[in-house]
Amino acid sequence: MAEAPPKPAVPAAKPAPKGTYAVIPEKCVGCDACARDFPDLFDMVEPPGGERKAVVKATPKGVEKLNARAVVKTCPTDAITYSAELPPAVGGKEALLQEAADWQSKWEARRSEPDDPVETARRYGRDFTVEEKEGYLLLTVRFPSRLPPWRDVFRYGLPEAIPYYATRCEVSGSRLVVRAWLTDPKIRTALCFGANSFPDRFSVALDAGRATFGYRAHYDAKQVMEVVVFTDAKVAQTFTWPAHYIFEACTGCTVCARVCPTNAITGEQKKMHYIDPKLCINCSVCGVYCPFDAIKDPHDEIVKRIMPREIPKAKVIEELCTGCEFCIHVCPFDALKLSPLPGADPLDPVKIAEVIEKNCVSCKLCEQVCIKGAIVVPRAQEWTTEIGWSFQPGAVEGVP
Numbered sequence: 454m455a456e457a458p459p460k461p462a463v464p465a466a467k468p469a470p471k472g473t474y475a476v477i478p479e480k481c482v483g484c485d486a487c488a489r490d491f492p493d494l495f496d497m498v499e500p501p502g503g504e505r506k507a508v509v510k511a512t513p514k515g516v517e518k519l520n521a522r523a524v525v526k527t528c529p530t531d532a533i534t535y536s537a538e539l540p541p542a543v544g545g546k547e548a549l550l551q552e553a554a555d556w557q558s559k560w561e562a563r564r565s566e567p568d569d570p571v572e573t574a575r576r577y578g579r580d581f582t583v584e585e586k587e588g589y590l591l592l593t594v595r596f597p598s599r600l601p602p603w604r605d606v607f608r609y610g611l612p613e614a615i616p617y618y619a620t621r622c623e624v625s626g627s628r629l630v631v632r633a634w635l636t637d638p639k640i641r642t643a644l645c646f647g648a649n650s651f652p653d654r655f656s657v658a659l660d661a662g663r664a665t666f667g668y669r670a671h672y673d674a675k676q677v678m679e680v681v682v683f684t685d686a687k688v689a690q691t692f693t694w695p696a697h698y699i700f701e702a703c704t705g706c707t708v709c710a711r712v713c714p715t716n717a718i719t720g721e722q723k724k725m726h727y728i729d730p731k732l733c734i735n736c737s738v739c740g741v742y743c744p745f746d747a748i749k750d751p752h753d754e755i756v757k758r759i760m761p762r763e764i765p766k767a768k769v770i771e772e773l774c775t776g777c778e779f780c781i782h783v784c785p786f787d788a789l790k791l792s793p794l795p796g797a798d799p800l801d802p803v804k805i806a807e808v809i810e811k812n813c814v815s816c817k818l819c820e821q822v823c824i825k826g827a828i829v830v831p832r833a834q835e836w837t838t839e840i841g842w843s844f845q846p847g848a849v850e851g852v853p
Contacts, residue, residue: 473536474509474516474524480532481506485564486604490527490650491519507532523645527605550643553610560607568601568650578633578655588688589681592659594631596676601651605643615676616640617701617725622670622680627661629668629682669753671698674720674727693751696733697740699726702747709739709748714785714816737834738816756834765831766813767820771795773827774805780819780828781806788812789819 474494476487483505487495493514499505522539525531553559574580575597584591599613600606606613618633634654635641645653665682666689672678683689696717699709705723710716717733720726728739728748740748740756741764748756771794781789792807806819806828817830 588685696730
């Protein structure tokens with residue numbers, strides 16, 4: 454019997470082109486993580502009678518701009534392969550990431566939650582406004598405030614709140630550019646450098662279209678940055694912010710919130726605090742007590758603290774006080790009371806204001822309301838007279 458002719462050799466499979474991705478169907482569990490993080494690279498398909506799987510798109514967009522390590526590691530079952538050597542871990546920080554306990558159940562509970570489109574826009578620096586004012590342009594940039602409900606946020610136990618971006622303003626002629634970038638190594642390693650909807654930096658440009666005379670900027674605890682670009686030289690010399698503000702030196706010790714006479718300061722312990730400009734009366738008492746010199750006045754100057762034992766208390770000038778009680782009613786700390794004149798009969802109906810020093814925080818409210826000039830607070834930080842002591846418009850609901 455004649456021997457069967459030998460079968461032709463099966464040609465070896467061509468190696469995948471260098472720098473391409475593939476999905477191992479046997480490992481894919483159809484979790485949607487890759488298609489969600491990299492929608493221009495992956496699709497989810499469900500053939501008739503088959504299981505839902507991820508596939509690489511035929512003509513992926515921007516694949517050369519992606520970080521291959523970030524793409525491969527987005528898959529929880531290691532079903533994604535890359536045909537070339539993976540780049541090193543970003544900044545050598547991958548060791549910082551450790552899986553959190555029971556992260557799968559937390560992610561499962563929120564995996565279908567959509568990403569907030571406002572937060573997505575802010576990650577790209579698209580949430581900003583420009584207002585034309587008298588003598589300047591006001592650029593307001595709103596930064597993202599929380600992380601999206603993505604798998605690796607839960608996997609690595611990342612905080613929901615986004616840390617502050619580092620920022621820098623650059624001016625060239627009439628053009629100002631605000632550059633912002635994330636510095637947190639865990640977030641950069643886990644979420645950036647590959648995820649299309651989470652860049653690690655962005656920039657916002659403003660062209661005044663005319664001559665400019667410098668700028669002023671501050672970035673507050675509400676993740677809002679305001680930049681004033683001056684188009685009038687005189688306004689540049691006289692401009693002041695409407696209120697005091699807290700900057701990055703804040704450690705969240707809460708001292709400022711406790712001494713603020715109008716409850717204008719809010720914030721969580723160990724986190725940067727915020728001064729509501731509508732409630733701030735520019736009395737500077739927050740800066741006087743701040744142990745970290747983290748508060749600036751409307752002129753952008755740091756309010757220097759005073760050692761607690763040296764903070765001056767209110768003083769009553771006995772000869773001028775008429776006992777009208779106005780200062781007593783306005784004091785939010787119950788630091789004033791009516792008392793008989795020194796040496797007078799306790800039953801004498803004539804009484805004057807007396808300072809309870811342990812309660813006085815040196816806020817100067819009493820000094821400002823006394824029409825007789827009978828009470829003073831002798832500290833260097835003077836009241837900002839341009840604004841006065843009353844609330845600014847809109848501070849109280851229903852009051853214009």
